[in-house]
Amino acid sequence: MDNPQLHVMQQADASRTDGSRAEAPRADAHSGGNGHNPPPAPSPTPGALPSAPPSVSAAVERARNFGNSLLRPPQPMPRLPLAAAGERRYAQIVGWGMQVPDKVITNQDLEQIVDTTDDWIRDRTGIEERHVAADPRETSATLGAAAARKALEVADVHPSRVNVIMCATSSPEHTFPSTGSIIQDLIGADNAGAFDLSAACSGFVYALSLARGMILAGDAEYILVVGTETLSRIVDWTDRGTCVLFGDGAGAVLVAASDVPGGVLAVELGSDGSGGNTLILPAGGSAMPASLETVSGGNHYIKMDGKAVFRFATKVMAEATQKVVARAGLTLDDVDLVVPHQANRRIIENSVLRQLKIPAEKCFINVQKYGNTSTASIPIALCEAIEEGKVKPGDKLVFVGFGAGLTWAACALEWSVPVGKRPEDNWWQQTRRQATYQAAAYRSMWKKAVRRVYDMLPTDPEASPAPPPSREPGK
Numbered sequence: 001m002d003n004p005q006l007h008v009m010q011q012a013d014a015s016r017t018d019g020s021r022a023e024a025p026r027a028d029a030h031s032g033g034n035g036h037n038p039p040p041a042p043s044p045t046p047g048a049l050p051s052a053p054p055s056v057s058a059a060v061e062r063a064r065n066f067g068n069s070l071l072r073p074p075q076p077m078p079r080l081p082l083a084a085a086g087e088r089r090y091a092q093i094v095g096w097g098m099q100v101p102d103k104v105i106t107n108q109d110l111e112q113i114v115d116t117t118d119d120w121i122r123d124r125t126g127i128e129e130r131h132v133a134a135d136p137r138e139t140s141a142t143l144g145a146a147a148a149r150k151a152l153e154v155a156d157v158h159p160s161r162v163n164v165i166m167c168a169t170s171s172p173e174h175t176f177p178s179t180g181s182i183i184q185d186l187i188g189a190d191n192a193g194a195f196d197l198s199a200a201c202s203g204f205v206y207a208l209s210l211a212r213g214m215i216l217a218g219d220a221e222y223i224l225v226v227g228t229e230t231l232s233r234i235v236d237w238t239d240r241g242t243c244v245l246f247g248d249g250a251g252a253v254l255v256a257a258s259d260v261p262g263g264v265l266a267v268e269l270g271s272d273g274s275g276g277n278t279l280i281l282p283a284g285g286s287a288m289p290a291s292l293e294t295v296s297g298g299n300h301y302i303k304m305d306g307k308a309v310f311r312f313a314t315k316v317m318a319e320a321t322q323k324v325v326a327r328a329g330l331t332l333d334d335v336d337l338v339v340p341h342q343a344n345r346r347i348i349e350n351s352v353l354r355q356l357k358i359p360a361e362k363c364f365i366n367v368q369k370y371g372n373t374s375t376a377s378i379p380i381a382l383c384e385a386i387e388e389g390k391v392k393p394g395d396k397l398v399f400v401g402f403g404a405g406l407t408w409a410a411c412a413l414e415w416s417v418p419v420g421k422r423p424e425d426n427w428w429q430q431t432r433r434q435a436t437y438q439a440a441a442y443r444s445m446w447k448k449a450v451r452r453v454y455d456m457l458p459t460d461p462e463a464s465p466a467p468p469p470s471r472e473p474g475k
């Protein structure tokens with residue numbers, strides 16, 4: 001294959017086109033549209049109004065219908081057929097991107113805040129500095145959206161072609177709406193479903209395994225998997241046992257359906273809820289709703305039994321790696337690069353290097369620059385490994401993580417796309433890309449404005465509610 005990345009894309013495009021075509025009549029039958037174009041609005045123009053002088057309530061009703069037509073949610077994603085001509089499908093990573101805030105906090109800076117030393121932090125964790133979202137406008141969603149855009153740019157895929165956005169995060173913007181939905185709006189992925197996945201630091205690998213499942217099942221062609229965090233906002237900056245460990249950032253990969261063999265080969269997921277209290281954010285959920293007491297007691301900050309988590313982590317990282325490698329039909333010697341969750345250099349050394357005897361050059365570590373960025377740490381490490389030329393087509397990789405829950409997750413994959421530097425975009429490509437994101441921002445503003453106008457209309461309790469979006473059995 002001359003250009004596997006191109007082939008991966010073409011294959012995904014071909015399936016997408018076929019799938020959309022196959023589904024069009026069905027969508028039409030329900031909505032009067034093809035699922036992508038907005039359905040025709042009833043009498044939106046003055047010329048379409050009835051000739052008799054309209055009563056006020058009729059005008060309100062028309063305005064309401066018009067508002068409904070603009071606010072109607074996108075049609076459900078069409079169920080796409082399996083790869084054309086009975087081809088086997090593979091879930092290939094075709095795009096990647098990362099984003100960290102500009103502000104860097106060094107160990108020396110932390111010496112000014114809590115009773116700690118640069119020597120202690122380096123020696124016990126390997127961390128030298130971390131990035132922190134100092135600007136309140138920088139959030140888990142904005143960092144995640146920036147990483148997602150970069151992943152789409154690497155793959156040269158338009159946001160409208162993404163079917164699903166899976167956002168793994170331990171520091172979501174809100175309990176709901178999901179940070180995934182906010183990212184969907186920010187990048188203008190108007191045809192995508194979006195949700196958050198909560199499995200703490202294992203979340204990115206959990207999401208990647210779900211993405212693989214959806215792609216192999218034929219339910220999606222392009223899935224954005226995002227890990228994004230602003231942990232600095234839920235860390236107790238007076239607790240030296242935790243505040244020295246964490247950092248902010250985001251990483252994303254675009255997973256595509258492909259007939260090129262390889263991609264995500266096997267996954268291993270695990271959970272031991274009996275250890276939930278060893279790493280917990282106690283308040284703010286339904287078990288301990290926010291109150292004056294929870295706030296004054298510092299219960300909205302991360303609490304951790306560091307030693308217990310350390311013991312658990314070193315054990316499961318090694319076990320999960322062994323299991324996933326075996327499940328993929330490989331041996332540890334076949335593995336070209338392990339990209340572990342970056343929590344603590346000693347955890348990685350004890351598990352990956354000592355227990356599994358994987359040589360240091362086959363294990364990527366960048367915890368010194370970012371600290372523990374939870375769900376973002378593996379995709380950020382992957383981006384840097386690619387940047388440093390440590391990943392090439394044909395390589396067998398293992399991603400392995402652990403986190404609160406307690407959870408663990410590993411996946412084995414065969415890298416298939418070229419990773420050389422992309423040629424610089426020409427002015428037209430850059431302009432087109434900017435225009436895409438600008439248009440997404442205007443679309444979002446327009447929808448919000450329509451909602452506000454709609455809210456101001458008097459409501460008629462007798463009026464029949466807007467019909468629910470059409471659903472087919474089994475979807």
Ligand code: ACO
Nearest residue numbers: 116120124200201240241244306307309310343344403404
């Ligand atoms: N600076 C200086 N001294 C410190 C600091 C600090 N920042 N933190 C703790 N100490 C002290 C302790 O108070 C203790 O002092 P004492 O002996 O007088 O009581 C001493 O250092 C040793 O403390 P330990 O807890 O034994 O230190 P340890 O070597 O275990 O390292 C650490 C602590 C770094 C937290 C380690 O246990 C660890 O990395 N655990 C795993 C944490 C982790 O990975 N969490 C994230 C999970 S992923 C997720 O889901 C978010």
